Amino acid sequence: MxxxxxxxxxxxxxxxxxxxxxxxxxxxxxxxxxxxxxxxxxxxxxxxxxxxxxxxxxxxxxxxxxxxxxxxxxxxxxxxxxxxxxxxxxxxxxxxxxxxxxxxxxxxxxxxxxxxxxxxxxxxxxxxxxxxxxxxxxxxxxxxxxxxxxxxxxxxxxxxxxxxxxxxxxxxxxxxxxxxxxxxPIVREADGLAMSSRNVYLSADERREALVISRTLAKVPAWIDSGMNAAQLTAAVREGISSSPIADIDYVETLTYPALQPPAPDAPVSVSDGRIIVAAAVRFGRTRLIDNILISLPEAQPL
Amino acid sequence: MxxxxxxxxxxxxxxxxxxxxxxxxxxxxxxxxxxxxxxxxxxxxxxxxxxxxxxxxxxxxxxxxxxxxxxxxxxxxxxxxxxxxxxxxxxxxxxxxxxxxxxxxxxxxxxxxxxxxxxxxxxxxxxxxxxxxxxxxxxxxxxxxxxxxxxxxxxxxxxxxxxxxxxxxxxxxxxxxxxxxxxxPIVREADGLAMSSRNVYLSADERREALVISRTLAKVPAWIDSGMNAAQLTAAVREGISSSPIADIDYVETLTYPALQPPAPDAPVSVSDGRIIVAAAVRFGRTRLIDNILISLPEAQPL
CATH class of the missing domain: 3.40.50.620 (HUPs)
Known part of the structure; x- marks a missing residue:
């Protein structure tokens, strides 16, 4: 050493x-x-x-x-x-x-x-x-x-x-x-959990369940490539996170970045201009965690 | 030259x-x-x-x-x-x-x-x-x-x-x-009118009448020395300015400075702490003029 x-x-x-x-x-x-x-x-x-x-x-x-x-x-x-x-x-x-x-x-x-x-x-x-x-x-x-x-x-x-x-x-x-x-860029633990000072609040069980957020957000580029519109993307992320029985969703939203306004409601996200963010805030027990994925379009590459 | x-x-x-x-x-x-x-x-x-x-x-x-x-x-x-x-x-x-x-x-x-x-x-x-x-x-x-x-x-x-x-x-x-x-400090014309870019709006008649503001405010130190409280001071200034038939008063107020809050209502102004401002906004025709006198107490000397 x-x-x-x-x-x-x-x-x-x-x-x-x-x-x-x-x-x-x-x-x-x-x-x-x-x-x-x-x-x-x-x-x-x-x-x-x-x-x-x-x-x-x-x-x-x-x-x-x-x-x-x-x-x-x-x-x-x-x-x-x-x-x-x-x-x-x-x-x-x-x-x-x-x-x-x-x-x-x-x-x-x-x-x-x-x-x-x-x-x-x-x-x-x-x-x-x-x-x-x-x-x-x-x-x-x-x-x-x-x-x-x-x-x-x-x-x-x-x-x-x-x-x-x-x-x-x-x-x-x-x-x-x-x-x-x-x-x-966001820095993550080896298993994908976004680093946060508040992670220390999580019990071992909550810590394990919290991985559902990053695991779900990681699927966003593929979902965009498949032609989802913003509402479908939000619903898919919401559904993914809800697969944890203790995930209490505060919000899941798909917005333009950095203006943070809703993209065109019906068009597939990939034809929108600029950048798109899918952001989530989820409570596990008393702890509220946030995470997001920021995508440059039309390449649908995470930033 | x-x-x-x-x-x-x-x-x-x-x-x-x-x-x-x-x-x-x-x-x-x-x-x-x-x-x-x-x-x-x-x-x-x-x-x-x-x-x-x-x-x-x-x-x-x-x-x-x-x-x-x-x-x-x-x-x-x-x-x-x-x-x-x-x-x-x-x-x-x-x-x-x-x-x-x-x-x-x-x-x-x-x-x-x-x-x-x-x-x-x-x-x-x-x-x-x-x-x-x-x-x-x-x-x-x-x-x-x-x-x-x-x-x-x-x-x-x-x-x-x-x-x-x-x-x-x-x-x-x-x-x-x-x-x-x-x-x-406020800079004044020789006759007392506070300099303002808006003075150019005044007609000759309005310009003459507008002198009532500075002439009245100049009496404030003597009025404070005579033991007036804030309400009496405000009323005296208001009355002085109203002596011009074309003066349209927007406000006259006596306040602490720089907090700009009312001083104790009944006590003579001269026993208050700190600084007092008597400020006026008055319209002459279409022109709104402001002026004030800022006094350090208890000496009642204009600042």
Missing amino acids: TATLTSTPAVVRTIAEIRAAIRAYRAEAGATASVGFVPTMGFLHEGHASLIGRSAQDNGLTVLSIFVNPLQFGPNEDFERYPRDEARDLDVAARAGADIVFMPSVSEMYPTSAATQITVSGVTERLCGASRPGHFDGVGIVVTKLFNIVQPDRAYFGLKDAQQVAVVERMVADLNQPVQIVPC | TATLTSTPAVVRTIAEIRAAIRAYRAEAGATASVGFVPTMGFLHEGHASLIGRSAQDNGLTVLSIFVNPLQFGPNEDFERYPRDEARDLDVAARAGADIVFMPSVSEMYPTSAATQITVSGVTERLCGASRPGHFDGVGIVVTKLFNIVQPDRAYFGLKDAQQVAVVERMVADLNQPVQIVPC
Whole structure:
């Protein structure tokens, strides 16, 4: 066994400190400076590590933020029990190549109750936007605050939260936020389960049953090739997931991406323009999981 | 007569150009770079010139934007007839010390209909926030876009639009926008009329009658010293302005500043904490003028 050499990232907890650290880096690096940013809620897994690794490849400095943002949780959601493990997170961050880890407190991020709200319409109407009211308002405000604090050149987001990517890209374009959004592919366990901090909630039985989501979504390209229209595709995915007796479906939808609007109802999906997403949110016991497959048409190749 | 030597500011009309110009300045100026920004709707007067002059004093580069923002006008307001005079504006900008004038088209600023909205609550409930629904949503979005495009170190706003200053300061704090807001005093004509691009709408008769606003507001410090409470102060200002037979009052309000909430109703204003604003909006013919006096208590000195 060879030990992998990693340097421990600097941990900063205040806005003043992170700004000073980035200012110092930019002053030193001069014209070649580039800051990559990976905003997370912590409890890091290999999906997060892939974002950090990609940022470390692309940029001179990689900033990881870990902040469980209360504003993006509904009143009956899992803010309080959301998993946290600082020591483990710092280890993952170091191995993946983060240079600075920004871990602010709630009062550092929201010193007064915020009077300013950011609302993105259109792309937030469906999927998690419909089933988690207010969720994307909370995402919009925290992402904007973090962008304004870190001022990154590039920010890395995982496509497991494909709607979040669409919302952030729309917001960045509408507000001219000076950052390039880099969407990164879903990272899966060896058996196909999409990596998620919430997977830790699953019992062994739920964990096994949850595979029905990725197994069903993997059939989507073939179903599109067979000429299904959007309604048939949604029904087939819904039926596939329902084959697990404990799968409690929140939503299954087939939409255009990134506009997240219904494609033409009757035509086969493969004649539509652009990209199509089939996205699902499914509860196993108390745990709500999301997953999706994003397809570039007309080739029907997964992205 | 001696000619005043001024250099003509560079005029840029696209977001890509203004970003490139500012990037070039920052690369050249290095650690000493500082960018001051004066966002305006053009038809510049000495009030705007004072903001530009202050920015030129404080910063290595001063950027002036001229953009009549459709989103901050209501459907029955004066967007179409809002006065425009590019040649004259460039002359004022040059004399005042602007280095770059950013004059984007509406389609450059809003290429698609914006799906992202910024709403600031609390400070927008009263005054122009109440009488011009949606106005401050339009201000919030355009100011945020311009800040993200120009990325200034400091931005200069006139206190004639005192509520706008309060809204922008609240938004900047809530969103951690990396810019320092510098509020600047109202500039008045020799006879007291607050400078405004809309003064050009006034007939000679209206122009004379409009002096009743500043003349009345000038009495506020003495009225506070005499022990008036907020309701009495508002009534006295309302009565003073009503002495003009053609003054059509939209609002007169006495509020705390910058929270813009009513002070304690019965106590004399002079025992309240912090700052008090007495603000008025008054129509003369088709022209709606605003003016205010901002007082630091307990000294009751105009700010």
